[in-house]
Amino acid sequence: MDKRGIRRATAWLCLPIFAILAWAFQAGVQDPKLDTTDTQLVLKSLMLGQFVKANQWPATDVSETFDVAVYDKPALVDALASKFAGGAIGSLPLRVVSVDNVAEMEAPRLLYTEATGPELDNLLKAVKGMATMVVTAFQPSMKEGVLINFFISDDGLKYEINPEEADKRGILLGNIIMSCAASR
């Protein structure tokens, strides 16, 4: 075997060793990839889904669908739709709609918004007296017209309820919703 041949043979013999060494130090790279799922969205969508399922709304002859409206949060609409759309609440098919214009909003059974100030006031005005469960997030206190408000505690995302508002709107809150509610 000539010198070149020996060199080539040595290189081939060394290849598996290099492969092993390269593997040995793979820990130097990122492992695993960071999961970028929006956990806030998932949690909110799951809880809203339960709010829809666990309460009773007054019967209506007008609506052909059970509408869940989300104001100015298209990502939450997607998260909700992927889990709950296609299902039914009683005999009505559940529909998740995105709302950015209050004037165009049809009376939904549930309205979720993170709006504050005058923007929130407008929304509340639009559904005043309707059988709409208004759910807000991170309001400093329960605003009149709001039935459920999300807040953050040391244990994570919680919600508080306003049973009087439910009575006003003719919505019968389920036992689970009542018992799992928290107070600040």
Add this chain to the structure above:
Amino acid sequence: MRGVSLICVFALTLAWTEVCLAQSSAFVSQDLAIERAIALGKSGQFEDGLKQLRPFLLTPTKEDAKACYVAGFLLKERFKKGSLGGDRSEAIRWLRKAVELDGLHPAVASWRNSAEKALDYLGDTYFNDVVLAVRTFEPGQEALIFELFEAHEEVATFLDPNLDAIEERTEIHKNLAIAYRQWFEVTGDHDHFEGIVDQYKQALALSPMDMTAAYNLAVNIYNRGVAQITAMDENTTLPEILSINESSRALFERALPWFEKADMHQPNRPETLRGLMIVHHALFHSEQEEAYRLQLEKALMR
């Protein structure tokens, strides 16, 4: 009187000559034994070769250094041919002895370099075994893996007393953490998850400035929290959602200091800033989330 003195001198000279002859014949017989051992080794008769050397290995002195070297070399060759693992440690023992005894001579022996190369090779085989053991790792085999690594480390530090094996040891812990993650992904066993955490923490105990260990530890803990949330579906009840919400939050809080540590070790690294932004988002810390979002934007502009 003079006659007596002459007789004494003659007797002493005779005795000295005999000692010298005996010594020289011992050297001749050792040289012959070594030559025979080498020849037998070349023909694959390792046991017979070792038999030739045995008389010189009982209580070896510096004159037996070469015999120790040849014994070590024969054992190494037998190990290479696929003998039992015992030959490897014995080979190392005799090669080390040979190098130590050679150190007592004023000049370096011609075979010294070959002995060191053989030791280096044997030490590397231990390291290769570590790599293979990590590759086929099963939880609970950590002690065995570190036994193999320590055998490698012992040889390496014998050859280079200034060698610092901390980096290699850290890498093994990090690789074990990866192995534990692969197990956890299949089993979902809590102990396997804690195995990931424990291995990264051990890596960080050895190398506190290791950014990837801190970052990977943070990501593993954070991802577990996310996995708990994404495992829920429309059939998950409200009490279950609230309970998982609490347990996942505890994991996010547990991940946060490791992200911060990673950021401290390598400031402005986009991946870490993204991690910090996301973990604060998951914890509903909107102000911190926004602060890290701005930092990330700046880091990406650089």
